[in-house]
Amino acid sequence: xxxxxxxxxxxxxxAKGASGYKAGQASSQAAMATAMYNAQISQINAQxxxxxxxIVRTINERNAEVIGDNAVYNAYLLDKQAGEIExxxxxxxxxxxxxxxxxxxxxxxxxxxxxxTMAGSPAVIAYADAHAAxxxxxxxxxxxxxxxxxxxxxxxxxxxxxxxxxxxxxxQAFMGQYASDIQRANIINQGxxxxxxxxxxxxTAQQEATAALIGAxxxxxxxxxxxxxxSPSPSTLSSFGPSATSFQSAAQNQANYGVGAVQGFAGTRx
Numbered sequence: 001x002x003x004x005x006x007x008x009x010x011x012x013x014x015a016k017g018a019s020g021y022k023a024g025q026a027s028s029q030a031a032m033a034t035a036m037y038n039a040q041i042s043q044i045n046a047q048x049x050x051x052x053x054x055i056v057r058t059i060n061e062r063n064a065e066v067i068g069d070n071a072v073y074n075a076y077l078l079d080k081q082a083g084e085i086e087x088x089x090x091x092x093x094x095x096x097x098x099x100x101x102x103x104x105x106x107x108x109x110x111x112x113x114x115x116x117t118m119a120g121s122p123a124v125i126a127y128a129d130a131h132a133a134x135x136x137x138x139x140x141x142x143x144x145x146x147x148x149x150x151x152x153x154x155x156x157x158x159x160x161x162x163x164x165x166x167x168x169x170x171x172q173a174f175m176g177q178y179a180s181d182i183q184r185a186n187i188i189n190q191g192x193x194x195x196x197x198x199x200x201x202x203x204t205a206q207q208e209a210t211a212a213l214i215g216a217x218x219x220x221x222x223x224x225x226x227x228x229x230x231s232p233s234p235s236t237l238s239s240f241g242p243s244a245t246s247f248q249s250a251a252q253n254q255a256n257y258g259v260g261a262v263q264g265f266a267g268t269r270x
Contacts, residue, residue, distance in 0.1 A: 021210065021213035025206070031202035031205055032198065032202035034198050035198020039195040042188065045187050045191075046187045049183050049184040050181075060169055060176060067162060071165070078158060082155065086144065089148070093140050100129075104130070
């Protein structure tokens with residue numbers, strides 16, 4: 001085989017390897033770009049989830065504070081109402097007692113003017129009136145005490161319910177933040193896994209590109225060296241330039257040592 005034909009064969013093999021190498025490089029770069037883009041999207045989503053979790057927790061905690069404040073204020077109003085009921089009860093007892101004293105004094109005055117003594121039937125009547133008045137005052141006081149007690153119990157229940165609602169809302173805020181943190185961790189973890197998968201794909205494409213170039217050069221060199229068809233002299237190789245000289249060295253190494261011996265030549269390719 002003449003040198004020109006051999007050079008054409010060599011150039012064809014190298015061109016094929018370079019084409020496969022470039023295609024592999026492009027695939028590797030595309031995979032890495034996709035991996036980096038997905039990683040950025042994952043970071044953005046994680047940040048958005050973190051912000052959302054903080055906002056939701058802030059809102060829930062604020063609602064809890066509002067519920068607690070309302071409970072305290074409503075309990076204060078009920079306590080105040082209980083005090084007003086107690087004051088009204090004392091006033092009602094005072095007025096009933098006063099009215100009984102006036103009624104008794106007027107009745108005794110009438111009996112005295114008419115000459116009736118406080119013996120016999122008048123005494124029994126006076127005693128019955130006093131008993132009735134005492135029962136009436138006791139009823140007034142009892143109703144007042146019951147009203148005060150009910151109002152105070154309502155105040156205590158309002159405070160208790162406010163504390164329970166506050167604690168529940170704060171727990172809800174905490175659990176919401178916890179769920180958001182879990183979701184954000186899952187987003188970050190999935191993003192890392194996607195990135196590593198993309199980087200692995202890019203690495204595999206890079207290895208395949210290098211293997212394609214080495215394989216093409218090795219196949220060409222092995223075919224030529226095995227057939228003994230291309231053994232030009234140094235003066236002949238010099239006519240093809242430095243690349244032909246380098247290829248001849250790589251081909252000889254391939255024939256002597258195998259595919260791994262041409263890696264130095266493949267590494268000179270852009």
